Amino acid sequence: MKKVSWVCIWALLSLGSALAQQERFRKSPPIPDPLPLLELPKIESARLVNGLTLAVASRPDQPFISLELVILAGESQSPQSLPGLASFTAEMLSRGTPLVSAADMEERIDAIGGDFSTTTTPDFSRFSLHFLDGFLDQALETLSLMVLQPGFSDREIVALKRTQFYELRQKQRDPEFVGRRQLLRILFKEHPYRQSFYSEDVIKNLTRKDIQVFYDLYYRPNNALVVLAGNLNLAIAVRRVSHFLNTWPARDMERPLLPSPQANAEERFCFVDLPQAKEATLVIGNLISPLAEPDYFPLAVLNQVLGGTPFSRLFMNLREAKEYAYSAFSRLYHFRSCGYYAVTAAVIPSASSASIREILRELDRISREKVSNFELEQAKSYLMGYFPLRIVRLDELSRRISELLAFSLGEAQWSGFNDNITLVDADRIFEVAQRYLLPKPVVVIVGDKDLLLDHLRDLERLEVYDLKGVLLYALVKGVEG
Amino acid sequence: MSKICAGVWLFLFFLTSLGAFADQEEPGFPFPWSRFTLKNGLEVVLSEDDTLPLVSVVLAYQAGSIYEQPGKTGLAFLLENMMFMGSLNIGPMQHIGYVNRVGGEPNASTTEDITYFYETVPSNQLALVLWLESDRMKTLEIDAAKAERAKQSLLDEITQRKTAEPYLDSLLAFDRLLYPDFAHGHSILGREEDILRLEVEDVRAFYATYYVPNNAALVVVGKIDLARTRELVEKYFETIALGRKLPLFLPPRPPEKKEVVQAFQDSLVPSPAFHLGYRIAPPYSRDYYVLAVLDYLLFKGKSARLYRKLVKKEGLALYVAGGIEKRKDVAVIKLFAMNNNETMVELCQKSIISEFSKLRTSDISSEELAKAKSLFKRDYINRLASPMERAMFLAEMVFSPVGLDGLPGQLPRYMRVNPYEVRMAINRYLVPESSVTLNVKLK
Numbered sequence: 069m070k071k072v073s074w075v076c077i078w079a080l081l082s083l084g085s086a087l088a089q090q091e092r093f094r095k096s097p098p099i100p101d102p103l104p105l106l107e108l109p110k111i112e113s114a115r116l117v118n119g120l121t122l123a124v125a126s127r128p129d130q131p132f133i134s135l136e137l138v139i140l141a142g143e144s145q146s147p148q149s150l151p152g153l154a155s156f157t158a159e160m161l162s163r164g165t166p167l168v169s170a171a172d173m174e175e176r177i178d179a180i181g182g183d184f185s186t187t188t189t190p191d192f193s194r195f196s197l198h199f200l201d202g203f204l205d206q207a208l209e210t211l212s213l214m215v216l217q218p219g220f221s222d223r224e225i226v227a228l229k230r231t232q233f234y235e236l237r238q239k240q241r242d243p244e245f246v247g248r249r250q251l252l253r254i255l256f257k258e259h260p261y262r263q264s265f266y267s268e269d270v271i272k273n274l275t276r277k278d279i280q281v282f283y284d285l286y287y288r289p290n291n292a293l294v295v296l297a298g299n300l301n302l303a304i305a306v307r308r309v310s311h312f313l314n315t316w317p318a319r320d321m322e323r324p325l326l327p328s329p330q331a332n333a334e335e336r337f338c339f340v341d342l343p344q345a346k347e348a349t350l351v352i353g354n355l356i357s358p359l360a361e362p363d364y365f366p367l368a369v370l371n372q373v374l375g376g377t378p379f380s381r382l383f384m385n386l387r388e389a390k391e392y393a394y395s396a397f398s399r400l401y402h403f404r405s406c407g408y409y410a411v412t413a414a415v416i417p418s419a420s421s422a423s424i425r426e427i428l429r430e431l432d433r434i435s436r437e438k439v440s441n442f443e444l445e446q447a448k449s450y451l452m453g454y455f456p457l458r459i460v461r462l463d464e465l466s467r468r469i470s471e472l473l474a475f476s477l478g479e480a481q482w483s484g485f486n487d488n489i490t491l492v493d494a495d496r497i498f499e500v501a502q503r504y505l506l507p508k509p510v511v512v513i514v515g516d517k518d519l520l521l522d523h524l525r526d527l528e529r530l531e532v533y534d535l536k537g538v539l540l541y542a543l544v545k546g547v548e549g
Numbered sequence: 550m551s552k553i554c555a556g557v558w559l560f561l562f563f564l565t566s567l568g569a570f571a572d573q574e575e576p577g578f579p580f581p582w583s584r585f586t587l588k589n590g591l592e593v594v595l596s597e598d599d600t601l602p603l604v605s606v607v608l609a610y611q612a613g614s615i616y617e618q619p620g621k622t623g624l625a626f627l628l629e630n631m632m633f634m635g636s637l638n639i640g641p642m643q644h645i646g647y648v649n650r651v652g653g654e655p656n657a658s659t660t661e662d663i664t665y666f667y668e669t670v671p672s673n674q675l676a677l678v679l680w681l682e683s684d685r686m687k688t689l690e691i692d693a694a695k696a697e698r699a700k701q702s703l704l705d706e707i708t709q710r711k712t713a714e715p716y717l718d719s720l721l722a723f724d725r726l727l728y729p730d731f732a733h734g735h736s737i738l739g740r741e742e743d744i745l746r747l748e749v750e751d752v753r754a755f756y757a758t759y760y761v762p763n764n765a766a767l768v769v770v771g772k773i774d775l776a777r778t779r780e781l782v783e784k785y786f787e788t789i790a791l792g793r794k795l796p797l798f799l800p801p802r803p804p805e806k807k808e809v810v811q812a813f814q815d816s817l818v819p820s821p822a823f824h825l826g827y828r829i830a831p832p833y834s835r836d837y838y839v840l841a842v843l844d845y846l847l848f849k850g851k852s853a854r855l856y857r858k859l860v861k862k863e864g865l866a867l868y869v870a871g872g873i874e875k876r877k878d879v880a881v882i883k884l885f886a887m888n889n890n891e892t893m894v895e896l897c898q899k900s901i902i903s904e905f906s907k908l909r910t911s912d913i914s915s916e917e918l919a920k921a922k923s924l925f926k927r928d929y930i931n932r933l934a935s936p937m938e939r940a941m942f943l944a945e946m947v948f949s950p951v952g953l954d955g956l957p958g959q960l961p962r963y964m965r966v967n968p969y970e971v972r973m974a975i976n977r978y979l980v981p982e983s984s985v986t987l988n989v990k991l992k
Binding site for chain 2: 450
């Protein structure tokens with residue numbers, strides 16, 4: 069009996085120790101397998117007889133087709149007196165032809181399980197149509213109606229003016245939108261990109277004639293590109309797109325590169341009043357090089373270290389250590405002639421001044437001290453790991469290809485992306501930080517002035533703007549002067 | 550006679566072939582998947598996708614807000630937050646850090662019935678995610694300081710949501726009318742007074758009851774090797790102890806069939822509005838499939854009937870949105886409209902009723918039904934567009950009454966809906982005695 073008991077105890081102890089041993093793996097993260105090979109979809113392209121560029125990424129497993137039409141004219145092509153014209157023209161395209169009403173266009177898109185949207189940037193206007201596989205002809209027919217026979221009817225112009233007016237009004241409730249718009253108005257003061265950052269009151273100035281002139285000038289096949297991704301190949305795409313768009317007439321035109329604006333150099337603090345906002349929203353930024361420049365890759369790594377994720381310096385400092393902020397991130401934005409970086413943070417009002425100091429301190433620190441090897445490798449690992457996630461959906465893939473083509477980026481930003489990130493070292497980051505982060509950024513603060521201005525008294529000079537970007541007055545150490 | 554018989558057989562054969570063709574045309578889930586259950590009850594689903602070197606992992610718990618008790622609202626959402634605050638081997642916020650460092654995206658969401666935790670990472674990092682998820686399932690560290698922090702974060706979220714969504718208060722009041730039982734009718738956000746009173750023991754009890762393997766489903770989709778993935782899942786999850794028997798969740802008694810109309814005064818809304826709802830057939834019941842297609846006919850797409858009629862043609866509403874909403878075993882159709890003034894509210898409601906009357910008496914055209922189905926199919930397939938979305942969809946299906954085995958037949962069921970069924974469903978469900986209206990008036 070005793071023997072049996074000892075055997076039981078021994079067996080239990082062995083089992084316990086086996087379990088404890090098994091659980092050791094829980095104490096530290098597992099060692100990963102080698103980084104898998106990234107095989108990107110092949111992009112094939114052709115130029116049609118009327119000059120239209122066509123690119124195809126074949127994905128035979130997909131039940132959708134994603135189509136992007138890019139017109140290489142954006143808001144920076146809007147005349148100085150008519151900001152918003154490029155965006156308005158793009159939106160008007162889906163609002164009917166002389167023979168097909170806007171409602172019928174919507175019916176056509178819905179019938180193919182379509183999702184249609186329009187985006188206008190400072191450099192281009194993009195039309196995205198994502199639809200069920202099997203409806204390629206119907207989709208291209210609808211697109212050709214939009215591109216070749218837009219109606220620009222007075223009725224639809226009035227309706228769109230109303231919609232855009234209210235949409236912009238609505239957007240102005242978002243402090244981040246207001247802050248970023250104000251930042252860009254200042255950074256692009258004299259530059260054509262300034263045209264993109266308009267207020268809702270300019271929309272009423274647009275006329276049918278303006279729209280028609282803009283369309284006639286820029287909506288040309290040799291100033292456009294089409295991207296198709298899904299269950300099709302280049303041969304089919306060339307045949308079908310030619311069938312529907314070969315009557316689109318080309319026109320001689322140039323697409324000069326706009327000059328790069330000068331970065332801000334002087335300390336500048338700006339305030340925009342947003343009544344009833346509970347938090348202070350900070351948007352701090354300055355200009356950087358365009359996407360196509362070799363500085364892009366070290367800048368991308370730098371941005372990761374600074375504020376790309378919740379584990380970057382800004383978030384860890386402002387939210388985790390100081391508890392000033394709900395969020396604090398940095399991001400790079402790119403146009404054809406230049407780019408800009410923006411740090412955005414939503415902070416508690418009483419900590420707004422301290423938060424600005426901390427952000428400026430972090431910008432200064434990264435420009436004066438080389439990043440550690442740990443931070444460098446962590447940031448590179450993030451960027452390389454995240455790269456395929458940016459093209460995981462078919463619509464993301466076609467959008468990415470359209471940007472590669474619109475910005476003439478080539479393989480460096482596609483198949484060469486990971487290699488280029490691998491080559492970045494702490495010296496290159498230090499170099500670009502000195503070049504782009506040392507010049508003093510523009511600081512924009514958005515919030516309720518009754519709640520915030522008291523907390524911003526220690527700023528030497530604070531310019532106060534209205535939502536239209538008009539300078540109302542300036543405060544010197546909190547006093548109007 | 551024999552010729553007729555042959556004709557009938559041929560016709561039947563033709564119909565069968567059509568059916569087979571339809572099934573072939575509309576596969577409910579056109580990706581391979583396999584499943585197994587661990588000894589502790591954890592349901593595991595694996596699905597391969599070699600397109601990109603990525604893997605998505607979803608760990609779903611039946612731990613949504615419907616499992617909260619009166620006076621303890623907000624617990625489900627609070628716990629979602631606390632799952633990022635550290636477990637035995639992973640420090641606070643380190644979960645996000647580990648995933649971010651390899652280029653992954655971690656996230657979580659709470660619905661009325663399920664709380665999801667999900668990550669997409671490079672496929673060589675699958676073990677990392679399983680390590681992270683298993684640690685917080687097994688040994689989440691809950692203490693009073695963390696609970697206080699999570700409570701504050703939830704209260705901040707409520708304040709932010711109320712500022713950003715002026716109609717939120719009226720929507721929550723409307724939900725309480727539309728779902729008269731406590732479990733389904735209260736908000737995921739919870740009541741502020743309940744959240745303030747929550748104790749750390751409440752959080753521990755909710756975690757111990759619901760965050761257990763026998764109440765969870767783990768889904769892995771992406772570039773994976775099935776045998777190796779199974780091995781890893783077993784390594785990290787098999788030794789987690791089975792939880793206690795889960796409390797019985799009873800579906801609510803059907804509410805009394807009676808029209809409800811009430812007013813809600815609000816000083817913060819920009820214009821008058823109304824919420825209108827109908828209690829309909831439960832999710833995945835026979836009529837539910839018909840009503841899901843009807844949802845698209847009425848509300849979805851730019852050419853949907855109600856949007857076009859109320860906003861575009863008649864100009865009675867500034868904004869209209871609606872659709873089916875399901876909360877575990879109960880489904881409703883909801884509509885929200887914003888109007889210029891109260892006369893417009895009244896006219897808008899009359900116009901909706903007149904539209905329903907029209908649909909009640911005559912069948913919709915096959916073209917209109919085909920359009921609604923195309924849009925439905927688009928959104929259905931869109932839920933399978935990436936490994937992450939596919940994993941979320943599979944996790945939801947594990948807990949649905951049709952289960953994973955019913956998955957292949959789902960899309961074809963929606964696609965088979967015919968105009969007569971739509972008319973019958975409207976007659977059965979879109980009737981005054983199933984409706985709830987809440988008129989939002991400016992104070």
